[in-house]
Amino acid sequence: MADRPTFVRTDEQTMLADTLREFLESTVDPDAVREQSLTNSAIDRDAWEGLKQMGLLGLHVPEEYGGAGFSFVETAIVFEELGRRVVPVPLLSSLLASTAILAAGSAEQKSRLLPSISSGETIATLAVFENAYDAFDIHCAAKRVDVGWELKGTKKYVTDAPNADVFVVAADTGSGVGLFVIDGSAEGVSVKPTPSLDATRPLGELTLDGVRTADDSYLGGSPNPEAIESALDVGVVALAQEQIGGAQMCLEISVEYAKNRFQFGRAIGSFQAVKHMCADMLVSVEHAKSAAWHAARSMDDPDEFRIAAPLARSVCSDAYLSAAGDTIQILGGIGFTWEHDAHLYFKRAKSSSLLLGSVGYYRDRLADAIGV
Amino acid sequence: MTSRNDDAATVDEAISELLADHPPTTTDPKDFWGAQFDAGLAWVDFPLGDGGLGVSPSFREVVSRHLNEAGAPTWNTTANLLGIGMGAGVLAAHGTDEQRRRWLRPMFTMDEIWCQMFSEPGAGSDVASLATRAVRDGDEWILNGQKVWTTLAHLAKWGMVVTRSDPDQPKHRGMTYFMVDMEAEGVEIRPLYQITGEAEFNEVFFDDVRVPDDQRIDDVGAGWRVAMTTLMNERVAIGGRTGPRNDGAIGVAISTWNESGSRDGATRRELTRLWGEVEAMRLTTLRAAENMQAGVPGPEGSTSKLAWADLNKAVTAFTVAMQGLEGATIPEGYTLEPTTYDTREIERVMSPQRAFLRARANSIEGGTSEILRNILGERVLGLPGEPRVDKDLPWSEVPRG
Numbered sequence: 211m212a213d214r215p216t217f218v219r220t221d222e223q224t225m226l227a228d229t230l231r232e233f234l235e236s237t238v239d240p241d242a243v244r245e246q247s248l249t250n251s252a253i254d255r256d257a258w259e260g261l262k263q264m265g266l267l268g269l270h271v272p273e274e275y276g277g278a279g280f281s282f283v284e285t286a287i288v289f290e291e292l293g294r295r296v297v298p299v300p301l302l303s304s305l306l307a308s309t310a311i312l313a314a315g316s317a318e319q320k321s322r323l324l325p326s327i328s329s330g331e332t333i334a335t336l337a338v339f340e341n342a343y344d345a346f347d348i349h350c351a352a353k354r355v356d357v358g359w360e361l362k363g364t365k366k367y368v369t370d371a372p373n374a375d376v377f378v379v380a381a382d383t384g385s386g387v388g389l390f391v392i393d394g395s396a397e398g399v400s401v402k403p404t405p406s407l408d409a410t411r412p413l414g415e416l417t418l419d420g421v422r423t424a425d426d427s428y429l430g431g432s433p434n435p436e437a438i439e440s441a442l443d444v445g446v447v448a449l450a451q452e453q454i455g456g457a458q459m460c461l462e463i464s465v466e467y468a469k470n471r472f473q474f475g476r477a478i479g480s481f482q483a484v485k486h487m488c489a490d491m492l493v494s495v496e497h498a499k500s501a502a503w504h505a506a507r508s509m510d511d512p513d514e515f516r517i518a519a520p521l522a523r524s525v526c527s528d529a530y531l532s533a534a535g536d537t538i539q540i541l542g543g544i545g546f547t548w549e550h551d552a553h554l555y556f557k558r559a560k561s562s563s564l565l566l567g568s569v570g571y572y573r574d575r576l577a578d579a580i581g582v
Numbered sequence: 583m584t585s586r587n588d589d590a591a592t593v594d595e596a597i598s599e600l601l602a603d604h605p606p607t608t609t610d611p612k613d614f615w616g617a618q619f620d621a622g623l624a625w626v627d628f629p630l631g632d633g634g635l636g637v638s639p640s641f642r643e644v645v646s647r648h649l650n651e652a653g654a655p656t657w658n659t660t661a662n663l664l665g666i667g668m669g670a671g672v673l674a675a676h677g678t679d680e681q682r683r684r685w686l687r688p689m690f691t692m693d694e695i696w697c698q699m700f701s702e703p704g705a706g707s708d709v710a711s712l713a714t715r716a717v718r719d720g721d722e723w724i725l726n727g728q729k730v731w732t733t734l735a736h737l738a739k740w741g742m743v744v745t746r747s748d749p750d751q752p753k754h755r756g757m758t759y760f761m762v763d764m765e766a767e768g769v770e771i772r773p774l775y776q777i778t779g780e781a782e783f784n785e786v787f788f789d790d791v792r793v794p795d796d797q798r799i800d801d802v803g804a805g806w807r808v809a810m811t812t813l814m815n816e817r818v819a820i821g822g823r824t825g826p827r828n829d830g831a832i833g834v835a836i837s838t839w840n841e842s843g844s845r846d847g848a849t850r851r852e853l854t855r856l857w858g859e860v861e862a863m864r865l866t867t868l869r870a871a872e873n874m875q876a877g878v879p880g881p882e883g884s885t886s887k888l889a890w891a892d893l894n895k896a897v898t899a900f901t902v903a904m905q906g907l908e909g910a911t912i913p914e915g916y917t918l919e920p921t922t923y924d925t926r927e928i929e930r931v932m933s934p935q936r937a938f939l940r941a942r943a944n945s946i947e948g949g950t951s952e953i954l955r956n957i958l959g960e961r962v963l964g965l966p967g968e969p970r971v972d973k974d975l976p977w978s979e980v981p982r983g
Contacts, residue, residue, distance in 0.1 A: 216872050461963075465963045468965055476969070479966055480968055480969070482952070484965075485965050486955040488959055489956075489958035489962075492963060493888055497859070497862035497889065500868075500882070501861070501862040503869070525858045525862045528855075573854045574851065574854075576854050580836075582839060582857070
């Protein structure tokens with residue numbers, strides 16, 4: 211507890227944020243993002259390539275497994291910057307998969323699987339949900355066969371499924387939930403893209419139709435439900451960073467517009483109705499930043515993280531939803547058009563408050579954690 | 583220039599000496615405070631002789647921590663908040679040497695309580711439109727008018743007052759700031775009973791009150807500048823305090839839920855949502871303090887009063903709702919009585935119902951939430967102001983009511 215990092219960024223962290231922001235501003239073309247939205251498998255290859263080259267895909271992974279071995283604060287910075295631009299890259303999926311492997315894999319499995327995920331060579335994702343509400347209601351069956359396992363079932367709402375090479379799949383082994391690493395090209399694996407509300411984050415349905423997999427694809431290093439829960443918790447904290455990046459951007463877009471849009475002979479930002487909406491947005495965005503950054507810096511303190519992760523989920527989801535909604539209102543008609551970026555933020559805000567487990571579910575978890 | 587290390591040693595030494603010569607648990611509080619002032623540990627950043635040691639204001643925290651740990655009496659800073667938290671800063675920035683010598687020590691020892699008189703019935707959010715007149719008469723000024731929302735006026739010896747000294751200037755220019763003897767002839771103080779029945783505040787009437795010119799603070803016409811210093815000190819004195827997790831109204835909300843035995847899932851989620859908002863606000867205050875200390879202050883330092891007002895209202899209202907029918911009662915009942923501000927009063931715990939009523943003032947007192955949103959919008963976000971109809975008009979020509 212005593213060693214928890216402060217809220218003040220180090221020079222290196224500030225440089226990371228600045229460099230990445232500059233790169234994304236020059237690389238990510240909002241028109242291209244909109245274009246990608248018309249596919250069901252959006253991915254900005256230039257941005258992904260850049261993140262690879264900058265070595266930002268495995269910041270949280272220990273060096274022995276091909277990562278950079280940083281604290282989660284650095285990873286948080288990357289997600290915040292990606293959130294500012296709603297960049298379609300499969301980093302969330304990669305984080306979910308690598309966190310599950312780190313939590314449940316043996317040393318051999320980590321050495322074998324993590325380096326190519328950390329380098330971006332392999333796009334991996336986590337396939338857990340089978341229904342819209344409960345991550346742990348798992349019917350996908352893993353059956354022991356003479357050599358290895360056979361998996362049968364369907365996974366839904368799998369992030370970046372259309373672009374993934376590798377799936378970490380939760381299945382019922384008959385003696386509890388187990389995690390299996392399945393190659394997307396294996397026989398019996400099929401992926402059907404699901405049109406997603408936030409089209410910059412593709413979703414898909416993964417069907418395993420009697421997929422045979424070797425013994426060493428079963429992550430047997432530690433109890434798997436805990437590994438799933440911890441991957442989802444890390445995932446929602448990453449989403450919280452995206453949310454504050456997006457919410458801050460909404461605030462900047464709104465303020466800029468309110469200064470430059472004139473009606474009745476005045477900038478509309480001089481009207482209190484608009485100004486006060488911006489001021490309220492500022493307050494809730496600042497609060498959300500505190501919650502998101504606190505969760506990121508508490509990652510290595512399990513007692514605090516039990517509170518900080520659902521706290522960030524609760525506060526940052528609401529802040530982004532209201533910021534993105536108010537942005538459309540402040541922009542007026544233009545904010546409702548396909549041409550403007552506002553809808554990208556609005557869709558990301560809604561979708562990110564639902565993926566990986568709803569805000570309501572996390573509020574119940576928070577209530578448990580604080581003894582309510 | 584002394585180094586920070588030298589200053590730290592000086593402060594430590596002064597604290598040790600004070601505690602050795604005046605054992606805090608056996609010394610009469612007034613004597614202790616006098617000794618604390620003389621040791622330069624009242625406002626440690628003030629000059630020698632004015633209750634300070636001339637070191638950085640960051641040492642204030644060091645002093646209060648050491649004194650608290652030693653069990654020294656520190657409730658003067660709360661009981662005489664308007665003086666010690668605000669008036670002292672005004673004297674430091676705008677007072678003469680003579681004025682500082684005369685007022686600072688008895689303020690700190692609680693021999694003289696202070697109050698502050700800015701608001702008027704016709705000057706609330708627009709305090710610069712105030713109408714209390716000050717007319718010069720030789721070496722004296724004659725005050726006429728009415729002030730309102732004056733905390734502690736009924737116990738105060740001195741009052742900081744802003745007056746209209748030149749009605750022909752635009753409103754921000756023609757003001758002058760004085761210290762008024764609250765026991766002087768022509769000063770009448772009436773308690774102002776509020777929604778809870780108690781009277782934390784007063785109305786103050788001036789009827790030909792004579793104020794010597796040596797009680798004027800700063801120049802004639804400089805009243806607005808001095809008032810701004812006062813309000814800045816107010817925000818420092820009131821804002822920026824960070825209690826532990828579950829401190830205050832949200833802690834009461836949680837115990838109300840736990841005692842209710844309810845299992846209603848929707849109520850539990852809403853309570854948790856509010857808990858999260860309050861905790862995010864608390865973390866924001868901590869973050870603001872860390873950034874301030876690191877020399878990189880940002881917008882997070884300006885949001886706390888507005889956020890707190892809204893949240894405190896929401897949390898106290900939700901708490902009463904969680905009480906069920908009990909929420910339709912008020913254990914204290916209603917009796918009209920002025921607040922005493924003695925130490926027991928400060929520690930007193932209000933019922934949730936009473937806290938709910940008191941909270942209505944949070945978004946009005948010390949700057950309404952509407953004014954604070956304007957300030958955030960204009961000064962932090964850089965949005966343009968509303969067109970002003972009164973800015974360059976002489977005060978006497980501005981419509982009022």
